[in-house]
Amino acid sequence: MQRTIGRNFYLGLGLAVVLIAALGFVSYTGVVNITGQANAAKVEPKYGGTIYAGLRLSGIDPKGFDPGTGNYYTDNWTSFFAEKLMAGDWSKSAMGTNEYGFNDTEWFPPRALKGYLAESWEWTDPLTLVFKLRKGIKFQNRPPVNGREFTSEDVAYSWDRLLKNKRLGKTRYAGLKSISTPDKYTVVFKMNKFQADWRFTFGYGGYNGIYPREMVEAGPDDWKNACGTGPYWVSDYVRGNSVTFVKNPDYWGTEILGGKEYKLPFADKIIVPIIRDSATRLAALRTGRVDMLYSIPWSEVESLQKSNPNLGKKEYLRLNNLQLFFKMATKPFNDVRVRKAMNMALDRDAMGKTLYGGKYEPLMMSFYASWGEELYTPIEKLPPDVGEAFKYNPERAKQLLAEAGYPKGFTTKLVYPGPYDSLVQMMVAYFSQIGVTVNQRTVESGQIWSIAGNRDWEGMIGFPFGESGPLLMLQFLMPGEYWNAGEVNDKKLIEMYDDARHTRDWGECQRKLKAANVQSLRVLPWVTPPNAYAFNYWQPWLGGFHGEDCAGFWNPAPVMARIWTHRKK
Secondary structure (H helix, E strand, C coil): CHHHHHHCCCCCCCCCHHHHHHHCHHHCCCCCCCCHHHHHCCCCCCCCCEEEEECCCCCCCCCCCCHHHCCCCCHHHHCCCCCCCEEECHHHCCCCCCCCCCCCCCCCCHHHEEECCEEEEEEEECCEEEEEECCCCECCCCCCCCCCECCHHHHHHHHHHHHCCCCCCCCCCCCEEEEEEEECCEEEEEECCCCCCHHHHHHHCCCCCCCCHHHHHHCCCCHHHCCCCCCEEEEEEECCCEEEEEECCCCCCEEEECCEEEECCCCCEEEEECCCCHHHHHHHHHCCCCCEEEEECHHHHHHHHHHCCCCEEEEEECCEEEEEEECCCCCCCCCHHHHHHHHHCCCHHHHHHHHHCCCEECCCCCCCHHHCCCCCCCHHHCCHHHHHHHCCCHHHHHHHHHHCCCCCCEEEEEEEEHHHHHHHHHHHHHHHCCCEEEEEEEECCCHHHHHHHCCCCCCEEEEEEECCCHHHHHHCCCCCCCCCCCCCCCHHHHHHHHHHHCCCCHHHHHHHHHHHHHHHHHHCCEECCCEEEEEEEECCCEECCCCCCCCCCCCCHHHHCCCEECCCC
16 A cells, blocks of 8 residues: 555646645644744644655655665655654744754754753763663564664664774764763763764764664665664655655654643654655645645745745755865965955855845855854954955956966866756856856766765866754865865864864854854865755644754654644545
């Protein structure tokens, strides 16, 4: 039956918008756009039903269901069954105090986190982090684990496998000295040196979902063996069509809404359709074939408002955007004056109005405006010698090129992924106005990562970059780092990052990170364009949902477990 549902998902996408009411609008009995705990008390969550979730990554197939592979985006799918020690605190969402929006996919400030599989944690000495696990949690009652108790040995096993990952073990986790399990409910992480990003690294971040040994022994490449402690498990996967998750009836988690505690999850089933074409995804939203759709560009907003005025909508700053990295060790880009001139060539305000309808932020590297000025420094507050690089001034840009020995400009190369063609063509046109000719080559989106990692390019390379937290964004500019495509090697930046990374007090750490970010802007390893705002939309029959994305690193499961549907089918 599951396969029939999945394979027939696309049937009916051609229905006219006038039929939307027949698909469920008239059956809605909940409240739209609830804000705050007071309003949460007005609704009664509903159990049962199916939610068709057009998640951020619903345009691509999963890269497997093995949490231990360390593949980027894998957590988006494995989070439904493989939980982590920490995750987002839903009491801070719009259904609670409304302190945090949960629209980042990778970075979550300490104030927005709480324990999940871990009940508590403490630093027993400067280099020893001890997690106390929740007692009585069981793995899902299905093969190959069949409901046995979750213990500290499962945490140690998952981490041991992660540390053996050739791409991650010797770099990202180099600061970890050892892991021990003194009893069933205690896990001890020993460090070589304190790491300010410990919450991300060990708690809620990438690749550290917990799963049982039995899953690996049964064959982790087979989705039928995927198992963990989470609110859902994979019941069907049809490549190129859909992934279906069904409710774990024995799930341990609960949530307090309106002063009342509810057992999670609410929906019986989550179906994630895999729709590669953006127009088809929008048609699915318009006709009610999906209950939510993420990351819709501003260009579709007016049309959606006219065709579907009852949809819920949330605007947020999109953190991932194309950056053009320089080959900094070679001419002409080994001269910071050239790098500054290339940035000054862009009229970011004109680009933001033309490409993004005026919904944009002019500067988004390395830190983001949405983080607030505890970390982010807007252009007008940057030191004058740094801030001028991000103000449109083609005459000054030509002057800088002349000072660097290029009075007539120069010709360079650029390789980038095809989907960003409109943005790149506009940037190239601006470069030409200061005498810089750019010979372009487009590649498939997946190909750009290997080109960047292998340093197999000349001149400039463009790839989508962002969404990570402040410590990781600066780590990506460190020598030897895989994502350091331009091979940045700035002594002062290295020292500032290292100092911040090993600062224990978070407030002081933020101040140091903010200063280090200004130094990264002074180094200028890229041309950075303006960043757009995007929009999440959802059907009015969803309850408890306000456009949230994730509650941990590419972790939509805690969000999906806490929303419900009033739609009658």
